[in-house]
Amino acid sequence: MRIILSFVAILLCASVAAQDFTFKPVPKAEISSCTASISKASASLTSLQCSFIQTKNITILAESVVSKGKLLYKKENKLCWEYVSPYYYLFALNGDKVYIKNDKSTKQFDTKSNALFKEISLLLVNSVSGIELIDPKKFDVSFYENANMVQARLTPKNKTLKSMLSTIALNFEKTTYMVQTIILTEPSGDSTTIIFSDKKINQPIDDEKFMVR
Amino acid sequence: MKNLWFVSSFILVLISCNSFICKNIQTNNGANKNAAVIFSDTLAVKRYKAKVNYKTTEITGILICKKIDNSTLAGVFINEFGIKGFDFTLTETGAKMGYVFKNLDKWYIRKTLETDLHFLFSRPKLQSICTINDTMVYLVPVTRKLHYVYHLTSKGGMKKVDMYKGGHIIATMKQYTNNLSENVFNMQHTDGMLNFEFCEINKTK
Numbered sequence: 299m300r301i302i303l304s305f306v307a308i309l310l311c312a313s314v315a316a317q318d319f320t321f322k323p324v325p326k327a328e329i330s331s332c333t334a335s336i337s338k339a340s341a342s343l344t345s346l347q348c349s350f351i352q353t354k355n356i357t358i359l360a361e362s363v364v365s366k367g368k369l370l371y372k373k374e375n376k377l378c379w380e381y382v383s384p385y386y387y388l389f390a391l392n393g394d395k396v397y398i399k400n401d402k403s404t405k406q407f408d409t410k411s412n413a414l415f416k417e418i419s420l421l422l423v424n425s426v427s428g429i430e431l432i433d434p435k436k437f438d439v440s441f442y443e444n445a446n447m448v449q450a451r452l453t454p455k456n457k458t459l460k461s462m463l464s465t466i467a468l469n470f471e472k473t474t475y476m477v478q479t480i481i482l483t484e485p486s487g488d489s490t491t492i493i494f495s496d497k498k499i500n501q502p503i504d505d506e507k508f509m510v511r
Numbered sequence: 512m513k514n515l516w517f518v519s520s521f522i523l524v525l526i527s528c529n530s531f532i533c534k535n536i537q538t539n540n541g542a543n544k545n546a547a548v549i550f551s552d553t554l555a556v557k558r559y560k561a562k563v564n565y566k567t568t569e570i571t572g573i574l575i576c577k578k579i580d581n582s583t584l585a586g587v588f589i590n591e592f593g594i595k596g597f598d599f600t601l602t603e604t605g606a607k608m609g610y611v612f613k614n615l616d617k618w619y620i621r622k623t624l625e626t627d628l629h630f631l632f633s634r635p636k637l638q639s640i641c642t643i644n645d646t647m648v649y650l651v652p653v654t655r656k657l658h659y660v661y662h663l664t665s666k667g668g669m670k671k672v673d674m675y676k677g678g679h680i681i682a683t684m685k686q687y688t689n690n691l692s693e694n695v696f697n698m699q700h701t702d703g704m705l706n707f708e709f710c711e712i713n714k715t716k
Contacts, residue, residue, distance in 0.1 A: 352592075354593035356575060356587050356589070356595075358585060358587065358609070359556070359575060359579075359587055361575055361577060363558070363575060363589065363593070365591070365593075381591060384560070384573070384712045385560050385712065387571070387591045389592075400571065461612075461613040461614075462612075482593065484594070486595060486610050488595055490592070490593030490594075
């Protein structure tokens with residue numbers, strides 16, 4: 299019995315090892331089909347509900363901060379980014395309005411009057427939907443892949459965004475071409491990894507969910 | 512003779528600086544060991560829910576502090592999305608800003624943060640006792656013009672700390688436990704322009 303179990307364990311390990319998780323450049327000839335698949339998936343995405351885990355790695359302290367929450371997205375630009383841990387914090391975008399809610403108060407801003415909020419909002423919405431970010435006018439884009447994922451690595455051209463982030467990596471699942479992980483790397487070398495899970499795609503979401511009071 | 516005159520004048524200036532804040536200064540060699548200590552463990556890490564108010568602007572996020580050796584504390588402020596606002600190191604003598612987010616990276620912001628972060632997170636040995644308005648307090652000279660005045664409770668806990676600049680209180684810090692049993696530091700500038708609030712995040716969260 300023990301021999302059989304060991305054999306099964308070795309087989310499992312071998313199958314995991316056989317999957318190559320290292321990202322390698324996507325051959326030039328395949329880049330256009332990659333972009334087309336992402337565009338198609340993005341175009342078909344009308345709504346998304348999921349959970350996320352955000353891990354911030356702080357190099358100078360050799361520490362990380364883990365935050366958890368839920369995300370709601372509805373086309374065109376309705377987004378609700380709700381943190382429940384380590385404490386409650388909600389960032390919602392509804393058209394040109396940004397709402398920030400914590401355990402004590404709710405604040406409202408206009409993205410038209412705040413360039414930084416506009417950049418952050420656009421980044422969040424486009425990270426979730428995928429395609430808008432892969433715009434060569436806004437970013438230098440390169441593609442990588444492994445057995446399960448395609449990674450789009452974006453280097454910002456915009457001055458404001460460049461001061462915040464040196465690269466944005468979006469990992470798309472090869473089966474659905476939906477964003478599975480976002481990795482934001484700052485000029486200081488610190489990085490933030492956001493992993494999405496429990497996705498519900500194109501399910502109806504009430505507009506009320508984006509009206510924060 | 513010239514040197515003696517200079518030294519005497521310097522001492523007189525120092526005495527005069529202290530005397531308008533505190534009266535009857537005495538040195539207590541056995542430093543107050545009951546004073547609040549933030550970092551009792553070597554290499555301990557503390558996480559705070561942070562809120563900074565400047566005039567009508569509010570910045571929130573998480574402040575992580577870690578003791579990186581016996582005399583140095585390092586800290587990083589990030590917003591909820593993980594974007595770094597600033598980092599700093601702090602020793603007994605002062606705080607030094609490292610990275611500061613581009614939109615905040617102005618010399619006067621760096622200077623203010625260095626002064627305030629040192630006030631908030633340094634826990635100097637309390638050796639000099641004096642009286643202000645007939646109340647016994649602990650006096651910590653930081654620079655010639657800058658002094659921290661610690662008001663302790665009868666049990667030795669920290670009641671409040673005042674930051675004096677040139678004989679005037681410019682900021683006050685209070686430490687308390689809120690109704691969720693969280694440890695809170697609150698620092699307010701007396702002009703009401705700049706406030707800091709750090710609420711320790713429980714490990715269970």
